[in-house]
Amino acid sequence: MKKLANIDLKLLQLFDEICKTRNLSRAAENLNLTQPAVSLALGRLRQHFGDPLFVRVGGKMVPTPIAEQLHELVANAIALLEATMAYQPRFDPASDARLFRIAMTDVGQIVVLPHILNTFRDIAPHIQVDVITITNEIADQLQHGDVDLALGFVPDLDGRYVQQKLFEDGFACLVREDHPRVKEALTVRSFQDEEHVIVKTSGTGHLIIEHNLQQQGLKRKVGVQVPNFIGVATVVGSSNLIATLPGRAAKLLARAHGVRVMKLPVDMPSYHVRQSWHERMQHDPAHKWLRKTVAEIFGSN
CATH class of the missing domain: 1.10.10.10 (Winged helix-like DNA-binding domain superfamily/Winged helix DNA-binding domain)
Incomplete structure (x- = not known):
């Protein structure tokens, strides 16, 4: 031959x-x-x-x-x-089908996911979303194409990854409406005296709370430990436990579960929620549309 x-x-x-x-x-x-x-x-x-x-x-x-x-x-x-x-790759969200694998935290599923799904339903009816929980493996998952986009607080990515800020968030406390001891405001003393719902996980942003409390010499009394933030409001609403969680999630959960959002009596830094992707996806038309759409959603909210 x-x-x-x-x-x-x-x-x-x-x-x-x-x-x-x-x-x-x-x-x-x-x-x-x-x-x-x-x-x-x-x-x-x-x-x-x-x-x-x-x-x-x-x-x-x-x-x-x-x-x-x-x-x-x-x-x-x-x-x-x-x-x-002469081939020029194109993507038409109105007619093209695509499966996007998006990794996010449990907080992202509360705060971010509904906005994305509602937008996709209106302008990209054939798009499917597979939501994956962010773990410590997210860098490898993005690199190997197992995940298309990561949404959340992901600080440990190197120069091979691109990150774009979506919004800034802080932390707040959830307390039941008729809590017998916490009335108008939380004090540092009541914050330490009351038992807490503690989120214990290896996720990306959950350790911020514990790390900053330790730096201030503060410690929470553990009432119960749960693996994520999703069930926290239900526990708070049916007990005298209080909980610390990201501010946007706190407001949404309070509205759904009839609990109060209260200002933290201790210093807690804000953090940036970003969308992150591997550099190899930078010029893919469908991925560019995904990133642009997500950025526009949170630029207007």
């Missing part, structure tokens, strides 16, 4: 042009080649295929039977290559 490396595209273009013009001079002119270059290239083609390919008859270069058989193959190959080089 003769190797493709022995033939370059210019030889095939010349072959196609001679087949169409039946004239070496015109083929040379159309391809901006000199006559000696055309003669040399035709010699290489003849040697490769073991056939004269073209013979001069009455002033024209007439293709041999082998050249006639080859012409359709060569013309199709050139057309395919031209179409490949």
Whole structure:
């Protein structure tokens, strides 16, 4: 089998042009080649295929039977290559189907996910979303394509990843409406005296609370430990336990579960919620649309 490396595209273009013009001079002119270059290239083609390919008859270069058989193959190959080089990837959210794998924290599922799904339903009806919980493996998942986009507080990504700020959030406390001891406001003392619902997980943002309390020499009394923030409001609403959680999630959960949002009596830094992706996805049209849409959602909310 003769190797493709022995033939370059210019030889095939010349072959196609001679087949169409039946004239070496015109083929040379159309391809901006000199006559000696055309003669040399035709010699290489003849040697490769073991056939004269073209013979001069009455002033024209007439293709041999082998050249006639080859012409359709060569013309199709050139057309395919031209179409490949002209390809411009596109994405139409109104009609294209796509599955996006989005990693987010439990707080993201409360605060972020509903907005995304509502927007997709209106402008991209064929888009599907597979929500994955952010873990310590998120960098590898983004790199290997197991996750398309990460939403949340993800501080440990290196230069191979791109991050865009969506919004800033802080922390607040949840307390039941008729709590017997916590009335108008929480004090530092009551914050330490009351038992807490503690979220204990290896997730990306959950450790912020405990780390900053330790820095201030403060400690919470543990009433119960849960693996995520989603069930916290239910526990608070049915007990005298209090809980500390991100501010936006606190407001949404309070509205749904009939509990109060109270200002933290201790210092707690805010944090940035970002969308993060691997650099290899930077120019994918569908991924660009996803990032732009998510950024617009939270730029207007």
